[in-house]
Amino acid sequence: MKITADTFWDLFYKVGSIALFVLLWQLGCLAGILPKTFVASPVTIVETLWQYLNDGSLYKHASVSLLRAFYGFILAALVAIPLGFMLGGWFKNFERVFNPLLVFLGQFNPFALFSVFLLLFGIGEFSKVAMIFWVSIWPILLNATLGVKSVDPSLIKLARSMGMGKPGLLAKIVIPSSAAFLFNGLRMAAGTAFFMLIPAEMMGASRGLGWLIINAQINYQIPKLYAGTAVIVVFGILIDKFFRYLEKITVTWKEAQAI
Amino acid sequence: MTELRLTGEGLAPNRPVPRAVAGDKGFHDRVMGWYGIIAFLLLWQIAPYVGLADGRFIPPLSEVVTDALKLVASGQIFIHAATSAQRVLLGLIAAIAVAIPSAMVLAGWFPRLTKFLNPLLQLLGNVNPFALFPLFILLFGVGELAKFAIIFWSSLFPILNTAISGVRNIDPILIKAARSMGASKAVIFRKVVLPAALPSIFTGLRMGATTAFLFLIAAEMLSASAGMGWLIHNSSMNNYIPRIYVGVVGIALLGMLMILLLNKLEAYFLDFKEEVKLG
Numbered sequence: 001m002k003i004t005a006d007t008f009w010d011l012f013y014k015v016g017s018i019a020l021f022v023l024l025w026q027l028g029c030l031a032g033i034l035p036k037t038f039v040a041s042p043v044t045i046v047e048t049l050w051q052y053l054n055d056g057s058l059y060k061h062a063s064v065s066l067l068r069a070f071y072g073f074i075l076a077a078l079v080a081i082p083l084g085f086m087l088g089g090w091f092k093n094f095e096r097v098f099n100p101l102l103v104f105l106g107q108f109n110p111f112a113l114f115s116v117f118l119l120l121f122g123i124g125e126f127s128k129v130a131m132i133f134w135v136s137i138w139p140i141l142l143n144a145t146l147g148v149k150s151v152d153p154s155l156i157k158l159a160r161s162m163g164m165g166k167p168g169l170l171a172k173i174v175i176p177s178s179a180a181f182l183f184n185g186l187r188m189a190a191g192t193a194f195f196m197l198i199p200a201e202m203m204g205a206s207r208g209l210g211w212l213i214i215n216a217q218i219n220y221q222i223p224k225l226y227a228g229t230a231v232i233v234v235f236g237i238l239i240d241k242f243f244r245y246l247e248k249i250t251v252t253w254k255e256a257q258a259i
Numbered sequence: 260m261t262e263l264r265l266t267g268e269g270l271a272p273n274r275p276v277p278r279a280v281a282g283d284k285g286f287h288d289r290v291m292g293w294y295g296i297i298a299f300l301l302l303w304q305i306a307p308y309v310g311l312a313d314g315r316f317i318p319p320l321s322e323v324v325t326d327a328l329k330l331v332a333s334g335q336i337f338i339h340a341a342t343s344a345q346r347v348l349l350g351l352i353a354a355i356a357v358a359i360p361s362a363m364v365l366a367g368w369f370p371r372l373t374k375f376l377n378p379l380l381q382l383l384g385n386v387n388p389f390a391l392f393p394l395f396i397l398l399f400g401v402g403e404l405a406k407f408a409i410i411f412w413s414s415l416f417p418i419l420n421t422a423i424s425g426v427r428n429i430d431p432i433l434i435k436a437a438r439s440m441g442a443s444k445a446v447i448f449r450k451v452v453l454p455a456a457l458p459s460i461f462t463g464l465r466m467g468a469t470t471a472f473l474f475l476i477a478a479e480m481l482s483a484s485a486g487m488g489w490l491i492h493n494s495s496m497n498n499y500i501p502r503i504y505v506g507v508v509g510i511a512l513l514g515m516l517m518i519l520l521l522n523k524l525e526a527y528f529l530d531f532k533e534e535v536k537l538g
Contacts (some may be wrong), residue, residue: 012375013374013375013377013378014378015378016375016378017376017377017378017379018378018379021379038394038397038398093291096291096292097291097292097294097295098295099295100292100293100295100296101295101296101299102295103515104296104511104515107510107511107512107514107515107518108507108508108510108511109472109473109476109507109511109514111473111477111480111488111491112487112488112491112506112507112510113507115491115492115494115495115503115507116503116504116507118495119316119495119500119503120316120317195387195389198387198389199389199392199477202389202392210389213390213393214393216393217393217394217396217397222397225394228390229386229390229391232387232390233382233385233386233387233390236385236387237382237385
């Protein structure tokens, strides 16, 4: 690829500020403006990461964390998508009866509930998964409901007038036309699941990325603390990108319509 | 930035009822929204008695209410609620005071600089504040300052980033039209930029407030001697189960109250926006 002025400016606006930030950070550490006792330099962080990557401990913690987030997320999707479809209009009065209750339940703070989950499920895997389930259910539910509501009624009437039954209606009309909303909800939920995983692991775990950084803090291993934080940031961004990509390759009919 | 929705806020509690439904206003129809809540509360009360749930871990509703009344009578609950509300408001107001003026100045006067800085701001907004918890504690200790810093940081970026995108997404025709009619910079700011960006500013505020509340509870559970988060943490340490549920429901109600206040504030300010349009 030829580097033109355009691609240069494009790149400049995309990563320029981040590069500058990292550079200033490194210089600040070298010059001693940022105290070594609190701030690890980017080079040290990369070195630490490289070391963890090589001895396999990064892989171990990350896989444990991702698996936990995955279980909570899948459970939430299994519950929230059908529920959202029902709220969005499958049954006429369902939403009016249950929406206020769901609004109330949605306000339950996940940390406040963590104490309850600990009581009910103990300190093991299940209470962490329950907490992730609880936070990822809301974005999926909200978006599934909105998605069904946004289906063009004339499409449903058209399909019905041609004798399509309820299952066909769901598969051919409702799901395809609300897919963009569904994906948006799933993407938000996956981000949230990973987000809440970290405190869940901080509160009681012996493995995982959350445990890695809280352990680093307790043992005052500053480079490890920063390295763990960096890994968490990168994973958060990757999860977001993955779901955007998934939507792009799955929801292909939107563009076909435009042509 | 990844939008985070950590609570059910936004499930549209005040969605307008369709006309066809609003027409037949029977008693049954008006109270329909309460059926779900009442059924939930009844289930909570009955479940421990019929053996659906373990009464030691999920005490019946009446026990929870009794304990809540005890806390109200002794006035303790007000101390905790006020402490928590004060912490949230302090952090939130500081975040607003920094984020909104800087968003206006950045996006309004220095569009190129904003375009340059945007990826960094998005990245910083994406940093999980929980991951920074240990760092904040190292830097600020475990006192009020650490809690303030956590709430400030976690609510700063949602507010800042939505306000910037609000200003950046203003229809350029509006600004050009105002300029062609000879409006000065100050007038354009007050009459075009600010009203046009207000809806997204309020979206950011609501996101920021929700996040602030979330982190407050987390911070109070780590270290505090008062506040709703502490109430739950302390009760769970002392194995005083009904009080945990008082805390859980109390926080939910406090959060709902805050969202309600923000919605009222938004309605008030968006009225102002319409007045500008008419005048």
